[in-house]
Amino acid sequence: MKIRPIRTDADHEAALREVERLWNAAPGSxxxxxxDILATLIEAYEAKRYPLPAVDPIDFLKAHMEATGRQQSDLAALLGSKPRASEILNRKRVLTVEMIYKLHSAWDIPAEALVRPYHDAA
Incomplete structure (x- = not known):
């Protein structure tokens, strides 16, 4: 397969087949x-073809916590207090840059998922 831009679903399928064939390639070969190049092209095509909808930061945080088995007490430990964690999850306090940084650094949550504007309950 010659490497070329992925413009159609057929191109995408062909690139996926080629990735499968190359999957166990020796590093540096x-x-x-x-x-590596095909993976980058596929990622770009999929991001354009199947964009992810914007997700509310608190909904994203809750889904991440559920997916990783974390509880409100884990959030409290990370943010420094139980009331603060409760206020965040109940939308009575907005996330600060410092909180977003902690969530990104400690829990590997993409910062861009948390910096979107959202409505608080106040």
Whole structure:
């Protein structure tokens, strides 16, 4: 397969098949380089073709906590107090830059998912 832009679903399918074929390429080999380039092209095509909807930061935080088995007490430990965690989850306090940084650093939550504007309950 010649590497070229992915413009159609057929191109996408062909690129996915090629990635599957190259999956166990030896690091540093020409096939590994090709795999890396194809993965980048596929990611770009999928982001354009199937954009993710904007998600409310608090809904995202709650979903992340559920998916990773974290509780409100874990959030409280990270943010420094139980009332603060409760206020965040109940939309009575907005996330600060410092809180977003802590969530990003400690829990690997993409910062861009938390910096969107959202409505608080106040």
């Amino acid at each position: 020409p096939d590994a380089d090709k795999l």
